[in-house]
Amino acid sequence: MFKRTLIAASLTVAALASAQAMAVTGGGASLPAALYKGSANSILPANFSYAVTGSGVGKSAFLTNNAAQFSTTGTVHFAASDSILSASELSTYTTNFGASYGPLIQLPSVATSVAIPYKKAGNTTLNLTSAQLCDALSGTKTTWGALLGTADTTAIRVVYRSTSSGTTEILSRHLNSICPTKFAVNSTFTNARLPAGSALPSTWVGVANTADVATAVNAVDGSIGYVGPDGVNATSNAVVARVNGVQPTNANVTLALSTAPVPSAPANPAGWAPVVPNPASGYPIVAYTNFIFGQCYKDAAVATAVRNFLTTHYSNPGNNVATVAHSFTPVPNNWKTAVTANFITNTSGNNLDINNANACNGIGRPL
Known part of the structure; x- marks a missing residue:
């Protein structure tokens, strides 16, 4: 009886540990928050948390791995931000964490207008x-x-x-x-x-x-x-x-961002956040709101969860229906193809994909 109880308790502890390991912690921008979490058609998986803090806090929490800024503990696995990563933020992160955590990935999530109510x-x-x-x-x-x-x-x-x-x-x-x-x-x-x-x-x-x-x-x-x-x-x-x-309709947002080219240097996170401050046509106040992920995670379950989400989001139609329902504009298909080839399947051969064996050998955002 004692042995069976001990086994049952061990299995319970293992299950709890597995559930905790699968929790993917994130937060940041309030602009796309309802698309990400809290709505019937939100797109983040059930095991992804999302603290609505604003873009500045979201970036800071990820760049310093400070989960307290999301009112929780442990590792920050991702952030969302309408504010693009600056050159100094990228450089500081590489200096502080590049050797131990590996590179970060900045990706356009959805296109957005800034409307004037x-x-x-x-x-x-x-x-x-x-x-x-x-x-x-x-x-x-x-x-x-x-x-x-x-x-x-x-x-x-x-x-x-x-x-x-x-x-x-x-x-x-x-x-x-x-x-x-x-x-x-x-x-x-x-x-x-x-x-x-x-x-x-x-x-x-x-x-x-x-x-x-x-x-x-x-x-x-x-x-x-x-x-x-x-x-x-x-x-x-x-x-x-x-x-x-x-x-600021979806059609006018698409028109405004239509000239933004797919990055020619995919390893540079800055290239995945194109800036179009005064477009020649369409609605004039537009941008992409972005995801920030690590390339490498020591928790293989987290890496799998991140990869699975990215696979869905950058497929076609992926999350397009929910995106449009929240008045955002999906990322163009050529950008989705480029994201998939570089960060999910590695068909590009650039070794930028999540938990790539060569790039992430023994390193990653901590457990």
Whole structure:
């Protein structure tokens, strides 16, 4: 009896250990959070966790392997970020962890617009030029009349992201291409708006996450903000502004990003996050939101789970139906093919695939 009890207890412990080993820990961007977790059609597997922290914290948690930033313990296995990895972030990671963890992988997850929600009594067809958007979000123009050339004295109330946000970075990249004296490229709004760190109007409102933006905009007449397409009805001009006459529809996002080439140097993570700050056509404020994974994991079960997810996501149709249902745009098929060949099957021969025997011999993100 004792022996049977001991065996049963041992099997239970083994099962629990296996379940823990299979837990894939991640988090980051709030812009695609509902696509990733928490919805009936979310795309991350059941054993993947996702802490909604914003892109800046997501990158930091992965780059330093600090699970406390996701309010948990253990290894950070992946992150999601609309903010691309900078040259200094990539260099520091390689210096600190390259020899022990192996390379990191940055991949485009889905294409996104940054929509401009607004609430202005009597206006359901708002159309702003990029220059007007610069004026409104910088505070150069403080009333709707000054912005639109009317007698309207309603104050412009800007709703902005108060944390380090990839959505802010995408927006600021476009604004910097139009009005570089008013905006720098930065993931923090108060640093993107120039002069960096300068006082904001007292009526402007900072919110932490994507989900809070539309609510704050709708609370007060005269408000304007910026948000990913999953947070609003991006196809309705009564809800979000056209920019340069263009609505942030999936078709217009695809058109804007259509010139981005597949990377010619696939081992460079920066190449997988193309930057199109002011596209020649389509909706002007667009980018990819990205995944960050390790190439190497010491836990073989985690590596298998990551590989299986990537296999699904970068297949065709893969997660396209859910992606479109959340108002995002799928990665083009030629990009999916390139991701699969390099990071999943290694048919490219570049040895960049998850837990490649040559690249990951004895190293990896820890157990």
